[in-house]
Amino acid sequence: MSGRLAVIGLGPGDARYLTPEADAALSGAQALYGYGPYLDRVAARAGQSRHPSDNREEGARAAAALRHAAQGANVAVVSGGDPGVFAMAAAICEEIEAGPEAWRTLDVIFVPGITAMLAVAARIGAPLGHDFCALSLSDNLKPWELVERRLDAAAGAGFVIALYNPVSRARPWQFGNAIERLRQHLPQATPVVFGRAVGRPDERVTVTTLAQADAAPADMATLVIVGTRETRVIARPGRAPLVYTPRTAVEVSA
Amino acid sequence: MSGRLAVIGLGPGDARYLTPEADAALSGAQALYGYGPYLDRVAARAGQSRHPSDNREEGARAAAALRHAAQGANVAVVSGGDPGVFAMAAAICEEIEAGPEAWRTLDVIFVPGITAMLAVAARIGAPLGHDFCALSLSDNLKPWELVERRLDAAAGAGFVIALYNPVSRARPWQFGNAIERLRQHLPQATPVVFGRAVGRPDERVTVTTLAQADAAPADMATLVIVGTRETRVIARPGRAPLVYTPRTAVEVSA
Numbered sequence: 001m002s003g004r005l006a007v008i009g010l011g012p013g014d015a016r017y018l019t020p021e022a023d024a025a026l027s028g029a030q031a032l033y034g035y036g037p038y039l040d041r042v043a044a045r046a047g048q049s050r051h052p053s054d055n056r057e058e059g060a061r062a063a064a065a066l067r068h069a070a071q072g073a074n075v076a077v078v079s080g081g082d083p084g085v086f087a088m089a090a091a092i093c094e095e096i097e098a099g100p101e102a103w104r105t106l107d108v109i110f111v112p113g114i115t116a117m118l119a120v121a122a123r124i125g126a127p128l129g130h131d132f133c134a135l136s137l138s139d140n141l142k143p144w145e146l147v148e149r150r151l152d153a154a155a156g157a158g159f160v161i162a163l164y165n166p167v168s169r170a171r172p173w174q175f176g177n178a179i180e181r182l183r184q185h186l187p188q189a190t191p192v193v194f195g196r197a198v199g200r201p202d203e204r205v206t207v208t209t210l211a212q213a214d215a216a217p218a219d220m221a222t223l224v225i226v227g228t229r230e231t232r233v234i235a236r237p238g239r240a241p242l243v244y245t246p247r248t249a250v251e252v253s254a
Numbered sequence: 255m256s257g258r259l260a261v262i263g264l265g266p267g268d269a270r271y272l273t274p275e276a277d278a279a280l281s282g283a284q285a286l287y288g289y290g291p292y293l294d295r296v297a298a299r300a301g302q303s304r305h306p307s308d309n310r311e312e313g314a315r316a317a318a319a320l321r322h323a324a325q326g327a328n329v330a331v332v333s334g335g336d337p338g339v340f341a342m343a344a345a346i347c348e349e350i351e352a353g354p355e356a357w358r359t360l361d362v363i364f365v366p367g368i369t370a371m372l373a374v375a376a377r378i379g380a381p382l383g384h385d386f387c388a389l390s391l392s393d394n395l396k397p398w399e400l401v402e403r404r405l406d407a408a409a410g411a412g413f414v415i416a417l418y419n420p421v422s423r424a425r426p427w428q429f430g431n432a433i434e435r436l437r438q439h440l441p442q443a444t445p446v447v448f449g450r451a452v453g454r455p456d457e458r459v460t461v462t463t464l465a466q467a468d469a470a471p472a473d474m475a476t477l478v479i480v481g482t483r484e485t486r487v488i489a490r491p492g493r494a495p496l497v498y499t500p501r502t503a504v505e506v507s508a
Contacts, residue, residue, distance in 0.1 A: 009376075011273070019368065021270035058501070084375040086501075090383025093498035097488050104490040110376035114273065114366045121338040122263075122364035129344025130396075131404055133387035133413055142384075142503040150385055150411045157407035158400070159387055234351045236358040244347035247312070247340075249396040 003069035005106055007089050009082040009113020010041055012199030017114045025111050029076035033065040034088075038080050056140070058091035066095055066103050082115035086136050086164050116223040117162035120195030123205045125234070125242035127193055127225045130249060132160035137167075137174050144174065151178055155185035160231065160245050163224040175224075179214040182226055186210055191233050191243050193225040194218060207233060207243055257323035259360055261343050263336040263367020264295055266453030271368045279365050283330035287319040288342075292334050310394070312345035320349055320357050336369035340390050340418050370477040371416035374449030377459045379488070379496035381447055381479045384503060386414035391421075391428050398428065405432055409439035414485065414499055417478040429478075433468040436480055440464055445487050445497050447479040448472060461487060461497055 006025040011017030026032070026042055033039075036052035051068075053061045062077065069075040079087035089110050096103045121128045133154045139147060154161050161182070166175040182190075188211035196204045196219070208216050210226065218224060230249060234242040260279040265271030280286070280296055287293075290306035305322075307315045316331065323329040333341035343364050350357045375382045387408045393401060408415050415436070420429040436444075442465035450458045450473070462470050464480065472478060481499060488496040 016275035016278070017273050017366070019265070019271050019273055024270070082372050082376075084372060084380045084382050086383075089376070089380035090498050090501045093379050093383070093486075093488065093496050094500055096496065097486065097498075104488065105492060107493075108496075110379065112271070112368050112372040112376040114368065115372065118336050118338060118366040118369065122336075122343070122366040125364065126338045126343035126347050128338050128388075129340075129347070131387065131389045133385065133408070134382075135385045141501050146412070146503055150413065153407040153411035154387070154413075157404045159404065159407075232347075232351065234347065234358065238359060239361075242347050242350065242362075244344050244351075246348055247344045247395050249400055 003072045003106060004074045005065060005069040005092070005108045006076045006111060007083045007092050007108070008076050008078050008111045010038060010078055010080055011114040012081060012116060012119040013041060013197070014199040017119070017199055019113065022111045022113060025109070026076055028074055030074045031068055032076050032078060033061055034078035038078050042078060058088060059095060062088065062091040062095040063099065066092070066099060066106065069106055070102055079113070082113045083110055084112065085115040085134060116164065116195070116198065117225065119198040120193060120205060120223045120225060123195060123198055124193050124207065126244040127191070127227055127231060128160055128162070129245040129247060130160060130228070130230070131158070132162060134162045134164060136164045137178055138165040138171065139174060147178065148181055151181050152185065155182050158228050158249065160228055161226040163226065165220060166218045166222055166224050168220050175218055176214040179210065183210055187229060190229065191227040191231045193243055194222055196222045207241055257326045257360060258328045259319060259323040259346070259362045260330045260365060261337045261346050261362070262330050262332050262365045264292060264332055264334055265368040266335060266370060266373040267295060267451070268453040271373070271453055273367065276365045276367060280330055282328055284327045285322055285329045286332060287315055287329065288332035292332050296332060312342060313349060316342065316345040316349040317353065320346070320353060320360065323360055324356055333367070336367045337364055338366065339369040339388060370418065370449070370452065371479065373452040374447060374459060374477045374479060377449060377452055378447050378461065380498040381445070381481055381485060382414055382416070383499040383501060384414060384482070384484070385412070386416060388416045388418060390418045391432055392419040392425065393428060401432065402435055405435050406439065409436050412482050412503065414482055415480040417480065419474060420472045420476055420478050422474050429472055430468040433464065437464055441483060444483065445481040445485045447497055448476055450476045461495055
């Protein structure tokens with residue numbers, strides 16, 4: 001018997017974002033692995049075992065799931081959003097490369113999902129309407145100097161910037177530092193979008209400016225989108241504003 | 255009667271990627287607007303009118319859909335992938351801002367979808383496993399010098415680069431020029447992934463190197479992912495290789 005591992009993106013949290021492909025892969029699994037709160041989003045099915053683990057245990061979780069699949073089981077690892085964006089897919093590949101040769105012959109599939117920046121952008125208009133980048137502010141796995149260098153490069157070249165993992169209890173100052181750094185490149189009025197818990201009951205999406213951004217509440221469930229010099233806000237009577245980045249860019253030098 | 259406009263992401267092309275939210279929004283629409291080949295992917299429903307238009311007519315299509323919704327209809331505009339990523343959402347916002355005041359009071363929703371880079375990445379492993387950017391190589395709406403500047407910034411700072419719209423009949427040389435430029439920043443062995451028509455019957459995903467990349471076939475249906483110095487390829491006996499970018503980055507200077 002040969003096992004199988006599916007690395008599945010659940011999207012932002014509500015079933016209306018779960019693709020049919022992800023739903024089918026969840027249905028077929030005999031064992032589910034994942035960060036506890038993500039596993040809690042998956043409907044219970046008879047005969048499925050559940051193996052929750054803590055955040056920041058991606059490597060150990062990936063290895064446990066691979067061991068289980070190598071025993072012949074149909075195993076699923078779940079991620080919030082998309083598994084390939086700051087989530088479990090890279091951890092699985094790391095363990096396959098470092099692990100026993102047998103893991104390379106396993107049937108492994110990756111099932112994409114709606115990642116947070118797409119869900120937040122859709123709630124507010126089209127802030128990612130032009131060239132953009134996705135950058136994790138976590139310096140657990142990279143030096144902070146590299147984050148700064150990427151912020152400089154992205155803002156200097158006119159990319160919209162989606163900031164993942166802006167704040168955690170263990171990383172209290174990084175987000176303020178990043179915003180301060182971006183102010184050296186971008187006008188104070190640059191639109192900034194905060195999207196928290198999008199697709200869940202406590203969803204909250206707000207628009208502010210780069211001048212005000214570090215005073216806004218952000219946490220691990222928040223995705224922040226920092227616009228460019230061209231990003232615009234459309235006020236709408238009786239409705240939330242729209243934020244978008246036009247498809248046309250004329251400026252070459254910042 | 256007040257109309258409504260839904261701007262809907264169909265994902266990469268197959269129904270297994272269509273979210274329940276997108277499916278529901280399509281079901282409720284009285285009129286569908288979109289680029290002809292995207293409209294052809296949507297199942298026919300009784301009583302729905304269809305308004306296909308050509309590529310590169312995004313502004314006119316957006317305005318027509320807004321006019322129709324302003325007459326009180328429930329209108330849907332469809333995009334391949336995600337509407338907020340090089341697709342219709344920005345065009346809709348542009349027309350709302352430029353159009354009559356009444357368009358600002360319309361009920362407009364954006365429904366996210368699986369964008370091409372997530373689908374291609376999922377087919378091959380986790381090439382977007384670390385910080386990355388999405389860059390359109392079309393210079394229809396921006397000067398080529400700006401594309402070059404962004405390629406320099408992204409590769410120099412160690413972002414994985416997803417290239418949308420690499421080639422078209424009207425833009426034959428831009429992709430080769432971009433690859434040549436990236437070779438000034440990255441090693442010749444840097445992994446490059448070509449994903450064509452992912453999620454469709456003629457899907458083809460291949461891995462090459464930066465040294466060989468401009469010889470690979472690319473067209474408007476192709477999404478190209480250029481790795482970083484850290485991106486790795488795992489050979490697998492009897493299976494396609496996995497390509498991934500590790501979660502850990504140590505290097506600050508390129």
